Structure formats: structure tokens, C-alpha cells
Amino acid sequence: MTAEKIKINSLVPPTWNRLKVNDITVELPTGSAAGMTDQGLKTSEAKPADWQIDTGCGTELSTFLEKNGTKPVLVANDGDNLVSIKKTYTENAADIICFEAKEGQTVNILTDVTSDENTEGTAVLQVLLKAEKGAKINLAQVVRPGKGMKVVNDIGSQAAEGAQINIVQVFMDGSDISAGCRTALKGEEAATENHVGLVRTNGQTLDMNYVAKHLAKTTKADINVTGALSKNAQKTFRGTIDFVKGCTGSDGKESENMLLLDDTIVNKTVPLILCTEETVAGSHGATIGKPAEDILFYMTSRGITRERAVEILERASLEAAANKIENAEAKEYVLGIIAGKYADE
Amino acid sequence: MSEEKTYVEDVNRTIYDVIDDDKDSFKLEQGLTEDIILQLSEEKKDPEWMRDFRLKCLKMYNEMTFPQWGPGIEGLDMNRIYTYVRPNARMANSWDDVPEDIKNTFERLGIPQAERTSLAGVGAQYDSELVYHNMQKEVEEQGVIYTDFESALKGDYADLVREKFMTLLTPNDHKYNALHGAVWSGGSFVYVPKGVKVSVPLQSYFRFNAKGAGQFEHTLIIVEEGADLHFIEGCSAPKYNVANLHTGAVELFVGKNARLRYSTIESWSKNMYNLNSKRSIVEEGGRMEWVSGSFGSHISYLYPSTILKGDNSTMEYTGIAFGSTGQDLDTGMKVIHIGKNTSSVVNTKSISKNGGCNTTRTSVQVMPQAKGAKSVVSCESLMLDSESRSDTIPVMDIRTDDADVGHEATIGSISDEAVFYMMSRGMSEEDARALIVSGFADNVSRELPMEYAAEMNNLIRLEMKGTIG
Structure with a gap:
């Protein structure tokens, strides 16, 4: 097996090199087969030309997938029913799956990727989304690989006039996860929301690059990250609100709430706001620190050990995101996974 | 109905543009x-x-x-x-x-x-x-x-x-x-x-x-x-x-x-x-x-930078950048917290007009030993037209749980509601807009001795004209 090193999650524009946040280099195995299309889905081959959508991980990843021979696959949907893709990786995999919401349609998607504890490899999942006029796409993702599986989870999406794209992601377990998400708000009054819940511990890493590009008037974006870090975990969050000239009346927000649970962690946050339009409103807010002592005291005074209290806070970080899932079935499923993780511990 | 954009005068450079003959240098x-x-x-x-x-x-x-x-x-x-x-x-x-x-x-x-x-x-x-x-x-x-x-x-x-x-x-x-x-x-x-x-x-x-x-x-x-x-x-x-x-x-x-x-x-x-x-x-x-x-x-x-090496050391940064035609101002600050119970407070403001570019670039680093570190960063940007550019590029690199770090950034234009409020109380629109922009820069001038605040106000002499149709 051969592998290729590529740079993904590039910060545009870049900043000081010494901070090591301008991009991340990942090593991806070549020749990986598709792993997601054996799920009994109704699929058809997607024309690559129709799905040239910029993604959060960036063009180097898309070029790599093309060279790898990974073909985009269009997944059929029948309206409001949940399209559910659950995959346990057993080897290297690379997939591009595409979803389209026609005018006025609502499409609900759930992806859940995991792997056995003994599986070692790298999986690349690129999800491409198109929402036509007045359509809505709700994507819920759980990324919870085993210890030996590295995952690159990449999203590119486009929203036409009045369309809405809502993405909820829960990242836990595994070792190294890279995540990208880029939404182009192309039509007037298009909107997007990102809600990310993450827990990284025991040397796990998560590198993220999220971009909302406001290309039309009165578009809205809201990127939210909540999470907890402990035991040598590392997380980098790049979030970009990009107001392009002509997007008058647009509104973009980013917020981050990170709990830092010991002093072995590295938490990097890079929230960009880029603006070439006058009449817009952009904002970013971040709160980063340890759990409030009074909360921990309250819990421990009621017989909860400090370790258990920390677990409760971690779980709350994940559930804060999961509770934003609009589709009831997907929400119940994701909350169940989170409950299962903490029930075992 | 036509709309005339708020006009903010360029910095009056008369006193700065005098050239002395340098034949003897x-x-x-x-x-x-x-x-x-x-x-x-x-x-x-x-x-x-x-x-x-x-x-x-x-x-x-x-x-x-x-x-x-x-x-x-x-x-x-x-x-x-x-x-x-x-x-x-x-x-x-x-x-x-x-x-x-x-x-x-x-x-x-x-x-x-x-x-x-x-x-x-x-x-x-x-x-x-x-x-x-x-x-x-x-x-x-x-x-x-x-x-x-x-x-x-x-x-x-x-x-x-x-x-x-x-x-x-x-x-x-x-x-x-x-x-x-x-x-x-x-x-x-x-x-x-x-x-x-x-x-x-x-x-x-x-x-x-x-x-x-x-x-x-x-x-x-x-x-x-x-x-x-x-x-x-x-x-x-x-x-x-x-x-x-x-x-x-x-x-x-x-x-x-x-x-x-x-x-x-x-x-x-x-x-x-x-x-x-x-x-x-x-x-x-x-x-x-x-x-x-x-x-x-x-x-x-x-990017003035500060190393807070000693315990209980503190830093405050107050900055403003005014970018107009032909200017690309990449400004900001850096702070590294090393000592225990250190704190930093950062307030940056930028005003962009007439095709000027402002980038506010900041970094806050909190090292593992900087227990009890506190940092608050606020970046505010004002866009006065759509020919200009304003980017905010902050980085926070936190390596201890015992830190309290907050960051907020906002970008926007002059609020029509604020202008309307002041006009409803008898101010002209020009005066209202001038007051809002002057107020935006006020936190820096307040930090300077009076003579220098006056110089700064001369530099950003904001003259407003025009009406909203």
C-alpha cells in the first residue's frame, strides 16, 4: 500500500507560521475502495462536473480523491424519510456521497461511522450537499472510530435562494480526526447552521476547518462548537465567516465553548471574519476554560465523584449539539449513542 | 430614491506633507x-x-x-x-x-x-x-x-x-x-x-x-x-x-x-x-x-507583543487602525502568558473606507504553567462602504485548564437605528453619523494625554455629509 501526504484544512488567509494553525498535513493511503455504498442505499453515479463543490478540507483532498478514482455517488431520497448510513470500517476507505434536495423538499440524513478496536487504517468520507430553492437539508453525523482508525470527514454544500442547510456533528473516540465543512450561501435568504459537539481525550486529536461563505443578500450562518478536552488531547478549530461583496443584510455568527479539563491539553481556536461588504453583521464569541468550581462543588456535594462530574460535563457538550438535530429519529439515535458511551464508563 | 453614502474625510495631511530640501544630507x-x-x-x-x-x-x-x-x-x-x-x-x-x-x-x-x-x-x-x-x-x-x-x-x-x-x-x-x-x-x-x-x-x-x-x-x-x-x-x-x-x-x-x-x-x-x-x-x-x-x-x-513572564503581571492593549484608499494595514497584537495569575485585556478597533483594507491579527497563547491566566480580547470593525475590506484573524492557543479566555469580534456598519434615534432627538443625520464614528474611536483617544488625543482627532477628523434617501 502506498500513501500520499497532502495539506488540508488550510486557513485562508493564513496567519503566523509559528502558531502552526495554517493547515494540517495528513497521510492518506492510495487505492482505497469505497466503503459507504454497501449500505443498501438507492444510489446512482453522480456526474463529477455537477458536484464540483468546494469543501472545508479543500482542493488538495478533492484532487487526491479524484486521483484515487473515488467516484461521487448520488444517494436517492424520498423526501422526509431519514436516509441513514451506518458504517463500521474494517479497512481503508474513501467515499464521496452526494445528496440533493429539490425545490421545497426536506432531506434528512444520518451518517454514523465507527470501526472495530483492532482495525487500523484511514477512512475519507466526503459529503456533498445541494439544496435548491426553498429546500432544506438536515445532516446529522456521528464520527466515533476505533483507536486504530483515522478519519477525514469532509463536507461541501451549496444553498440556493431560501434554502437551509443544518449540520450537526458529534466527534468522539478514535485517534486522529480531521473535519472540514464549507457552505456556500448562494441564494438570497439562504441559511446554514453548524452545531459541533466534541470530546477528545487520551491523546486524541481533532482538526477542524469550517467556512460559511455569504454570496447573496440576507444570508445567515451560525457556527457553534461545544466540547471538552483532557489527557493530552489536542483540538484546532478554524471557523471562517466570509462576507463577499454584494451580500448586503447578511448575518454571520460563530461561537465556541470549550471545557479544558487538565493542563496536558492543547486547544487552538482561530475564528476568522472576512468582510468586503458594508451592511452586514458578523460576530464571534469564545469561552474557553475549566469547569466552574461551583458547579463541580455542587455535584460532588451530592455524592457524585469528580471523575463522574467531568463525564457529565463531557456528555453535556455532546448533547448540546445532538439536541439541535431536527429529525426526531436521527436525534434519538445520536442521543442513544452518547448515552451508551457514558453508560459504559 | 438616491442614497448618498456617508462621507468620511481623509486624514488631513497638510502638516505632514511638507518636504525639506535634503541637498546637504x-x-x-x-x-x-x-x-x-x-x-x-x-x-x-x-x-x-x-x-x-x-x-x-x-x-x-x-x-x-x-x-x-x-x-x-x-x-x-x-x-x-x-x-x-x-x-x-x-x-x-x-x-x-x-x-x-x-x-x-x-x-x-x-x-x-x-x-x-x-x-x-x-x-x-x-x-x-x-x-x-x-x-x-x-x-x-x-x-x-x-x-x-x-x-x-x-x-x-x-x-x-x-x-x-x-x-x-x-x-x-x-x-x-x-x-x-x-x-x-x-x-x-x-x-x-x-x-x-x-x-x-x-x-x-x-x-x-x-x-x-x-x-x-x-x-x-x-x-x-x-x-x-x-x-x-x-x-x-x-x-x-x-x-x-x-x-x-x-x-x-x-x-x-x-x-x-x-x-x-x-x-x-x-x-x-x-x-x-x-x-x-x-x-x-x-x-x-x-x-x-x-x-x-x-x-x-x-503587532506589539507582550510576554507576561512574571506571576501576577498584566497587559492592556488599546488600538485603532484607520485604513483608506491605497492602504493595507495589517495590525494587531500578541500576548504570551507564562507566569501564574497573569491577565491581558485587548481592545482593537478598525475603520475601513474608500477601498482601504484593515486586517486585525491577534494571538493569545497561554502556556501550561500559566495557572489562573485570564484573557479578554475584543475586536470591533466598522465598514464605511463596500469598496473596502476588513478581516479579523485571531488565534487562541490555550494549554492549561486553569485559564479563563474570552474572545469576541464584531463587524458591521453604522446602525440605521442609532442614527434614527439621534435624529428623533433633534440631531442632523450628518451630526449623528459623525458622533457615532467619533464615539467608535473614543476608547483610544481617552487613553491619550489631551494634546495627543487632539492630534489623533485631527488625524481622523471625521466630516460627514449626505443624506439617506
Whole structure:
């Protein structure tokens, strides 16, 4: 097996090199087969030309997938029913799956990727989304690989006039996860929301690059990250609100709430706001620190050990995101996974 | 219905754009070669170690790459820059001894008047050398040293200067620190002894006159334990149709329980590449305060940085940048928390108009040992039209759980609701908009002595006209 090193999650524009946040280099195995299309889905081959959508991980990843021979696959949907893709990786995999919401349609998607504890490899999942006029796409993702599986989870999406794209992601377990998400708000009054819940511990890493590009008037974006870090975990969050000239009346927000649970962690946050339009409103807010002592005291005074209290806070970080899932079935499923993780511990 | 956009007048540069005849000044030839560095060193009568240091820096400069981030500096050709221009004047400690044309330039800038009314001492640099330096006798009697850098290098404090020179801003930090190390000339040395509080500010003013030249002054300030100082830096230049370069370096050492306020009003001309570096290190219980107003230059890279080394040390940064036509101002700050219970408070504001570009670039790093660190960063940007650009690029790198870090950034235009509110109470729309923009810049002017706040207000004289249809 051969592998290729590529740079993904590039910060545009870049900043000081010494901070090591301008991009991340990942090593991806070549020749990986598709792993997601054996799920009994109704699929058809997607024309690559129709799905040239910029993604959060960036063009180097898309070029790599093309060279790898990974073909985009269009997944059929029948309206409001949940399209559910659950995959346990057993080897290297690379997939591009595409979803389209026609005018006025609502499409609900759930992806859940995991792997056995003994599986070692790298999986690349690129999800491409198109929402036509007045359509809505709700994507819920759980990324919870085993210890030996590295995952690159990449999203590119486009929203036409009045369309809405809502993405909820829960990242836990595994070792190294890279995540990208880029939404182009192309039509007037298009909107997007990102809600990310993450827990990284025991040397796990998560590198993220999220971009909302406001290309039309009165578009809205809201990127939210909540999470907890402990035991040598590392997380980098790049979030970009990009107001392009002509997007008058647009509104973009980013917020981050990170709990830092010991002093072995590295938490990097890079929230960009880029603006070439006058009449817009952009904002970013971040709160980063340890759990409030009074909360921990309250819990421990009621017989909860400090370790258990920390677990409760971690779980709350994940559930804060999961509770934003609009589709009831997907929400119940994701909350169940989170409950299962903490029930075992 | 037509809509006339809010009009904000460009900075009134009349007093800055006066050019003196420089036929009598001495220049080294353009470019950056070992021969030029050796001539410069000879001209400056450097000690041997400094000559060797310059040559080492030149080698480093040639080996380093240009920054791959920030505004483009393709228009800056070092082969066309005069790195040393000595005015036809010796340094004086009376304005009467300064040549008439140079004195008149500083009079127009209000420096002698400010010295009489509100300063404890003044250093005035003209191109590559200081032409005036003076300090009040009372301050001198407190043991405060305020002198030109060349004198400091050879006088009683020579060992201290050598010990500290370019140890905070090291030549291997980046290409332009290396350049500074190779060609520095002029600047000030300030030493405030233990426990001495200088109640009135000192000021250095850097005036550029020569076309196509560079200015590379070095400022070194040491504020000992329990001492207190406010230092003001001002700079300006007339506009030319070729690139000028400013690559100064400011190194600030703030002792235990000492306080240093460093205020800058920068009004370079719009052909200036302002690639300037400033860094401070703060000991236990010390406090560093930055007040920064960036109004001029074609390209700016300016990020005053602070190392909070000592426990309970603190830093406050208040800055504003005003970018208009032909300007790309990349400004901001950096702070590194190392000591326990350190804190930083950062407020940045930017105003972009008429195609001007502002980038606010910040970094907050909290190291694992910085238990109890607190940091609050606020970045506000005001866009006055859609021809301009405003970017905010903050980074937070937190490596301990025992930290409390907050960051907020906002970008927007003048609120129609606020204008309407004020108009409903009898103000004209022009006045309402002017008041809002003036208020936006108010937090910086409030931090300056009154005379300098007035200068800043002159620089951002915001005249409004027009109506919303």
C-alpha cells in the first residue's frame, strides 16, 4: 500500500507560521475502495462536473480523491424519510456521497461511522450537499472510530435562494480526526447552521476547518462548537465567516465553548471574519476554560465523584449539539449513542 | 430614491506633507550589501561587536524568506532603499541650535510646543539620526536616563545596552528583525531606576524626509522594579511616489511591580512600508499598557507583543487602525502568558473606507504553567462602504485548564437605528453619523494625554455629509 501526504484544512488567509494553525498535513493511503455504498442505499453515479463543490478540507483532498478514482455517488431520497448510513470500517476507505434536495423538499440524513478496536487504517468520507430553492437539508453525523482508525470527514454544500442547510456533528473516540465543512450561501435568504459537539481525550486529536461563505443578500450562518478536552488531547478549530461583496443584510455568527479539563491539553481556536461588504453583521464569541468550581462543588456535594462530574460535563457538550438535530429519529439515535458511551464508563 | 453614502474625510495631511530640501544630507548608496553595512558601521563609529552583529544580521536577512502571510510587499525593493541618511545637523539640546528648516518642520508638528506644556523630555529623529534631545532637569535628577541610542551604546550604560540589545526582538525572529539588526540607526534609550515614577511622559518623534529612504531606529526602555513611565512615540513623513521603508524595533523591559505605558500615534505617508516590531517582557506584578493609533502608511505589519513572564503581571492593549484608499494595514497584537495569575485585556478597533483594507491579527497563547491566566480580547470593525475590506484573524492557543479566555469580534456598519434615534432627538443625520464614528474611536483617544488625543482627532477628523434617501 502506498500513501500520499497532502495539506488540508488550510486557513485562508493564513496567519503566523509559528502558531502552526495554517493547515494540517495528513497521510492518506492510495487505492482505497469505497466503503459507504454497501449500505443498501438507492444510489446512482453522480456526474463529477455537477458536484464540483468546494469543501472545508479543500482542493488538495478533492484532487487526491479524484486521483484515487473515488467516484461521487448520488444517494436517492424520498423526501422526509431519514436516509441513514451506518458504517463500521474494517479497512481503508474513501467515499464521496452526494445528496440533493429539490425545490421545497426536506432531506434528512444520518451518517454514523465507527470501526472495530483492532482495525487500523484511514477512512475519507466526503459529503456533498445541494439544496435548491426553498429546500432544506438536515445532516446529522456521528464520527466515533476505533483507536486504530483515522478519519477525514469532509463536507461541501451549496444553498440556493431560501434554502437551509443544518449540520450537526458529534466527534468522539478514535485517534486522529480531521473535519472540514464549507457552505456556500448562494441564494438570497439562504441559511446554514453548524452545531459541533466534541470530546477528545487520551491523546486524541481533532482538526477542524469550517467556512460559511455569504454570496447573496440576507444570508445567515451560525457556527457553534461545544466540547471538552483532557489527557493530552489536542483540538484546532478554524471557523471562517466570509462576507463577499454584494451580500448586503447578511448575518454571520460563530461561537465556541470549550471545557479544558487538565493542563496536558492543547486547544487552538482561530475564528476568522472576512468582510468586503458594508451592511452586514458578523460576530464571534469564545469561552474557553475549566469547569466552574461551583458547579463541580455542587455535584460532588451530592455524592457524585469528580471523575463522574467531568463525564457529565463531557456528555453535556455532546448533547448540546445532538439536541439541535431536527429529525426526531436521527436525534434519538445520536442521543442513544452518547448515552451508551457514558453508560459504559 | 438616491442614497448618498456617508462621507468620511481623509486624514488631513497638510502638516505632514511638507518636504525639506535634503541637498546637504549625507546618504549611503541605495541597496543592502556587506560594503554598505561596513560603511554604515564606520559612519556610526560602532564598537566592534556591533559591527559583527550587523554583518551577522545581514547574512540572516539574505537567508530568510519573505512572509507568506499578510499584505503584499512586492513593491518594496531593498536595492532602491537608502538605508542611511544623515541630516546636515548635529544633535542639539536646544531647539535654537537645530537648523531652521528642520526646526520649522517639528514646529508644524507641534513637538517643541508639546515639550513646553506636557512632556518631561523629547527626542526628535530626522531621517537616520536624532537632531534634538532634551530632558527636564528634575527628571534627570531622579536618575532617569533618556538619551539617543548611539550615546547609550558608548556611555555609562554600554554594558547594559549590549546585554539587552535585540534579545527580546531577536534577528532570527523574522526577516525584518534581521534587516533592522543590520542597518539600525538612531532611536532612544530610556532607563528608569528602581522606584522612580516619571509623572510626565517622555516622547520620541520620528520624522522622515528623504525620498526612497529607510528609517530603522531602535528604542530600548528599561523600567526597573516599582518604577513608572509613560513613553509616547510619534512618526510622520511626507508622501513620495517611491517606496519608503520604516523598520524600527522597540524592546521594553518592565520590572517587578513596574508600569510602562507605550503610546504610539503613527501617521506615515501612503508610500510607506511600515514593517515595525515591538515587544515587551513583564516581570512579577508588572504592568504593560499599549495605546496604538495606526493612521498612515501604504502597508503596515504591526503587532506589539507582550510576554507576561512574571506571576501576577498584566497587559492592556488599546488600538485603532484607520485604513483608506491605497492602504493595507495589517495590525494587531500578541500576548504570551507564562507566569501564574497573569491577565491581558485587548481592545482593537478598525475603520475601513474608500477601498482601504484593515486586517486585525491577534494571538493569545497561554502556556501550561500559566495557572489562573485570564484573557479578554475584543475586536470591533466598522465598514464605511463596500469598496473596502476588513478581516479579523485571531488565534487562541490555550494549554492549561486553569485559564479563563474570552474572545469576541464584531463587524458591521453604522446602525440605521442609532442614527434614527439621534435624529428623533433633534440631531442632523450628518451630526449623528459623525458622533457615532467619533464615539467608535473614543476608547483610544481617552487613553491619550489631551494634546495627543487632539492630534489623533485631527488625524481622523471625521466630516460627514449626505443624506439617506
